Amino acid sequence: MKVFWMCLILxxxxxxxxxxxxxxxxxxxxxxxxxxxxxxxxxxxxxxxGAGPLKWDxxxxxxxxQHCLRMAAEGAISHQYNGEPDPGQRASQAGxxxxxxxxxxxxxxxxxxxxxxxxxxxxxxxNLLNPEVDHVGVALVPGRGGLYAVADYxxxxxxxxxxxxxxxxxxxxxxxxxxxxxxxxxxxxxCAVDDGLxxxxxxxxxxxxxxxxxxxxxxxxxxxxARLAKGGFHQAEVGSCPxxxxxxxxxxxxxxxxxxxx
Numbered sequence: 001m002k003v004f005w006m007c008l009i010l011x012x013x014x015x016x017x018x019x020x021x022x023x024x025x026x027x028x029x030x031x032x033x034x035x036x037x038x039x040x041x042x043x044x045x046x047x048x049x050g051a052g053p054l055k056w057d058x059x060x061x062x063x064x065x066q067h068c069l070r071m072a073a074e075g076a077i078s079h080q081y082n083g084e085p086d087p088g089q090r091a092s093q094a095g096x097x098x099x100x101x102x103x104x105x106x107x108x109x110x111x112x113x114x115x116x117x118x119x120x121x122x123x124x125x126x127n128l129l130n131p132e133v134d135h136v137g138v139a140l141v142p143g144r145g146g147l148y149a150v151a152d153y154x155x156x157x158x159x160x161x162x163x164x165x166x167x168x169x170x171x172x173x174x175x176x177x178x179x180x181x182x183x184x185x186x187x188x189x190x191c192a193v194d195d196g197l198x199x200x201x202x203x204x205x206x207x208x209x210x211x212x213x214x215x216x217x218x219x220x221x222x223x224x225x226a227r228l229a230k231g232g233f234h235q236a237e238v239g240s241c242p243x244x245x246x247x248x249x250x251x252x253x254x255x256x257x258x259x260x261x262x
Contacts (some may be wrong), residue, residue, distance in 0.1 A: 045119060074130070138151045172217075186237055187260050197209050
């Protein structure tokens, strides 16, 4: 998780003009215009920098709102107060699913000025323009003569079922000329333990097993690719299971997979 713990407030002689933007519908709730203005300004800056636009994430916005309320109560801006979860945990608890998260905080008179503050602060600008993030949630809370602001940025991760994970990985394995066995029971059992090569009750026995955890399913691990490249394997079994070694408050989303080669 990449979070900068520096909160810089700049004195600005010029204030960026307000953008007249109608906030889009977010399910059954409209995004507040002032918070959507932060998104519009960010996406304009990202377009100029060659980064893709940010999409609104309601769960991130809720996490941002809870922290923004805490900032308004505390007075001094910060990314984490005593007894408060860190930004990643807050986002996860609010329902966000991600492999990368960043956060900007500020205090300023209006959304345009807050955006300019972030753009003139190198770490905040880096967060805002990061091409690796694709979703955002923003909260603004009035207090003490200005607005407290929180923007949480994430690289979103899809929530896939066990079958969807197995289908995605099986397609990658199959592309190497290996047939996928229809029964995933043995691979699922192998996935649920940290070591050992399971034995089938009958039929062929697996000759190689690869287990891994990752938030991305776009490519196979290098060790598995190397094995497949050597050839000699004609069948594979793919199984998925709950991620190991993460507590109930684990922030980052991930999938756990096992591939057995025959």
